[in-house]
Amino acid sequence: MQTMRIDAFLQESPMFTVSRAARRFEALGARALAGDDLGFLEGLVLAALFFEAPRLVKPSQLAETFGTTRGNVSHCISSLEAKGLLQRKIDPEDARAYQLALKPQGKRCAVRVIAILDKLQNEFESEIGKPALNEMLTALRKLEERAAVR
Numbered sequence: 001m002q003t004m005r006i007d008a009f010l011q012e013s014p015m016f017t018v019s020r021a022a023r024r025f026e027a028l029g030a031r032a033l034a035g036d037d038l039g040f041l042e043g044l045v046l047a048a049l050f051f052e053a054p055r056l057v058k059p060s061q062l063a064e065t066f067g068t069t070r071g072n073v074s075h076c077i078s079s080l081e082a083k084g085l086l087q088r089k090i091d092p093e094d095a096r097a098y099q100l101a102l103k104p105q106g107k108r109c110a111v112r113v114i115a116i117l118d119k120l121q122n123e124f125e126s127e128i129g130k131p132a133l134n135e136m137l138t139a140l141r142k143l144e145e146r147a148a149v150r
Contacts, residue, residue: 014143032116036109037083041066041076043113049086049102050110056089056099085109 010016029040038046044066049057063073077100080086085106091097102110125133 018140018143028120029117032120033113036112038109038113039076039079041068041072042080043117045073045076045080045100046085046102046106046110046113047117049100050107050114053102053107056101058091058097058099060097062100080106 026040029043030038033040033043036043045062048062048065059073059077060070063070066073077086077088081088084103086100086102088098089101091099128136
């Protein structure tokens with residue numbers, strides 16, 4: 001296939017590289033979690049609820065933590081609820097809001113998700129080395145902070 005003139009620019013563009021990598025990582029996560037019929041964000045939500053238990057979590061906390069919209073989290077929650085993995089509970093301090101808790105099936109699924117994500121993490125570490133991975137994460141966080149300021 002013939003290369004495009006923009007390829008040289010894209011090879012040096014952190015914005016393009018991060019954007020492309022994010023799409024590919026999300027697809028990798030979705031493929032890894034497909035056996036449980038989960039998308040990547042659904043898997044992250046289950047893992048977060050598992051790690052936070054017994055404390056209940058609000059959807060707004062998830063949106064902030066994952067750097068996504070409340071709408072994305074809402075769709076994700078509806079899907080997980082329909083699959084019987086979590087339940088919503090009215091927030092006792094604010095009847096307009098709700099909190100999330102894993103159902104027993106959701107807890108079992110969350111354990112599988114955590115194992116899958118841990119396996120991927122181990123593969124990344126063995127592929128490029130833990131120090132290189134940590135350096136990359138540090139650099140990405142700096143770029144992310146800079147982008148958030150603008």
